[in-house]
Amino acid sequence: MAIIELNDISKTYPNGYPALARATLHIQEGQxxxxxxxxxxxxxxxxxxxxxxxQTSTGCVVxxxxxxxxxxxxxxxxxxxxxxxxxxxxxxxxxxxxxxSGRLARSHWLPSLFYLFxxxxxxxxxxxxxxxxxxxxxxxxxxxxxxxxxQRVGVARALAQNPKIxxxxxxxxxxxxxxxxxxxxxxxxxxxxxxITVVANLHQMKMVEEFSDRIIxxxxxxxxxxxxxxxxxxxxxxxxxxxxxxxxxxxxxxxHLAVANR
Amino acid sequence: MKTKAxxxxxxxxxxxxxxxxxxxxxxxxxxxxxxxxxxxxNLARFANSIGPFFDFxxxxxxxxxxxxxxxxxxxxxxxVEMTVLGTTIALVxxxxxxxxxxxxxxxHPLVFIFSxxxxxxxxxxxxxxxALVFVSAVGLGPLPGVMALAFVTVGFMGKFFAESIExxxxxxxxxxxxxxxxxxxxxxxxxxxxxxxxxxxTLLYILDHNLRAAAILGLVGAGGIxxxxxxxxxxxNYNRIILIIGAIYVLVTLLDRLSAHLRSKLIHGKSTEA
Numbered sequence: 245m246a247i248i249e250l251n252d253i254s255k256t257y258p259n260g261y262p263a264l265a266r267a268t269l270h271i272q273e274g275q276x277x278x279x280x281x282x283x284x285x286x287x288x289x290x291x292x293x294x295x296x297x298x299q300t301s302t303g304c305v306v307x308x309x310x311x312x313x314x315x316x317x318x319x320x321x322x323x324x325x326x327x328x329x330x331x332x333x334x335x336x337x338x339x340x341x342x343x344x345s346g347r348l349a350r351s352h353w354l355p356s357l358f359y360l361f362x363x364x365x366x367x368x369x370x371x372x373x374x375x376x377x378x379x380x381x382x383x384x385x386x387x388x389x390x391x392x393x394x395q396r397v398g399v400a401r402a403l404a405q406n407p408k409i410x411x412x413x414x415x416x417x418x419x420x421x422x423x424x425x426x427x428x429x430x431x432x433x434x435x436x437x438x439x440i441t442v443v444a445n446l447h448q449m450k451m452v453e454e455f456s457d458r459i460i461x462x463x464x465x466x467x468x469x470x471x472x473x474x475x476x477x478x479x480x481x482x483x484x485x486x487x488x489x490x491x492x493x494x495x496x497x498x499x500h501l502a503v504a505n506r
Numbered sequence: 507m508k509t510k511a512x513x514x515x516x517x518x519x520x521x522x523x524x525x526x527x528x529x530x531x532x533x534x535x536x537x538x539x540x541x542x543x544x545x546x547x548n549l550a551r552f553a554n555s556i557g558p559f560f561d562f563x564x565x566x567x568x569x570x571x572x573x574x575x576x577x578x579x580x581x582x583x584x585x586v587e588m589t590v591l592g593t594t595i596a597l598v599x600x601x602x603x604x605x606x607x608x609x610x611x612x613x614h615p616l617v618f619i620f621s622x623x624x625x626x627x628x629x630x631x632x633x634x635x636x637a638l639v640f641v642s643a644v645g646l647g648p649l650p651g652v653m654a655l656a657f658v659t660v661g662f663m664g665k666f667f668a669e670s671i672e673x674x675x676x677x678x679x680x681x682x683x684x685x686x687x688x689x690x691x692x693x694x695x696x697x698x699x700x701x702x703x704x705x706x707x708t709l710l711y712i713l714d715h716n717l718r719a720a721a722i723l724g725l726v727g728a729g730g731i732x733x734x735x736x737x738x739x740x741x742x743n744y745n746r747i748i749l750i751i752g753a754i755y756v757l758v759t760l761l762d763r764l765s766a767h768l769r770s771k772l773i774h775g776k777s778t779e780a
Contacts, residue, residue: 295684297680297683297684317686318686318688319686320686321683321684321685321686322685322686324684325685326681326684326685328677328680328681328684330677331681332677332678332680332681332684333678333681334678334681334682334695334696334699334700335678335699335700336699336700336702336703337695337699341695345681345682345685345687345695345696346685348682348685348686348687348688348691348695349685349686349687349688350686351691353688353690353691356691356694356695357690357691357694359694398681401681401685402685405685405686411684
């Protein structure tokens, strides 16, 4: 059964920019789904619709059997973790508090205002930090960590809430290739061992092909590719990134190769 | 496009100073020229004042009245107590006021406008005037001084807090929001921690300012060293004035050192001062 359903959704931003047009997409539980496409194709918008950071203009999104609307936001977000390109940690707080902030949705608001958490929250946070191998940095300030470490804290924050889904918006966009691969592999391992659905925006074709169960190609707000990595050939890649097939293009082949090798 | 090869150019399309900037500069200079005579500022008067100024300063080169030290100590202590008390009371009030008066944290636009207005109102009068009001209300002594300090400080600290909150980056905010944090939780876990270094900076600055403000509140009988200062001035009691000025200098310097230490520790997470 699909854990994420986008039913004929469109999204036009208030400034008139059409990010997504009539997209329909059902994502199965436990899969690692990569979203690829050129900048401005609507990848980030698609991801942010799933946990309601953006609202659709038309059509509806159903995440974990709950319609994404104001009424359900907190419930949905308590089951959906998110990893960001720029980590989005609170620099001034220590690593442990950052990870614990992933548990806020299920904490009572009053004790949380005094930074008080239950023993079970603490244990979940420690487990998550153990998982990303950063338990020894638990009491460091978040901004004292390297980029790769900060992103692992970001993953731990998502893990701490025992999510059913992890959304990753260009999780390796600000990391070097080696560390970036480590993060993607970590997300893949999490997906496989815990059965967590991962939806990730990725630009690095090698990782996309190695780790994805399914690839969604977006171009100009439309889903132009939706298949397994083995079916992603040069022709379809060209179509995803250029919005037209190679045959009817007179462009230099090297431009296409440059895209494929990213 | 090749223009004439002038050696020195501004980084604008024409290579010349932007028109707006140029005319603003002219306007500012004109304003100064026009307004100076209105407040009777002229260079001749300034030049004539140099003599009397050094005359006054030379009177300070006298043997301090050491017998005054004990009374000075008591009065300085009172000044410091007034400063700390006034600032602490103001801190407790202006913290929530700051949140309510910040556009991005206020629960409702009406609350935002109302809080902003309250903050403007309390700081529209200086400490000394509020002190006069409170002296006539509760009588002489340090109490009206503390009240006056707290009043004005709420106005300033609340405004500064609100402005620190408004410039907080939205990345961390989104990080907490995406994981299901409620409104208040987002403010507590993402907004306030980011604004905290600014808060600390503001608080330390205001402590410094309030110490000097508290030192003159005695002028209107609102406690502290100010009364001694004004009386010694009127009686040309230079042996005491030199001690009072020295004591304020020492205190302000101590506070400055303390705030530099706290700043590096709290803002940059370092334990030692750079």
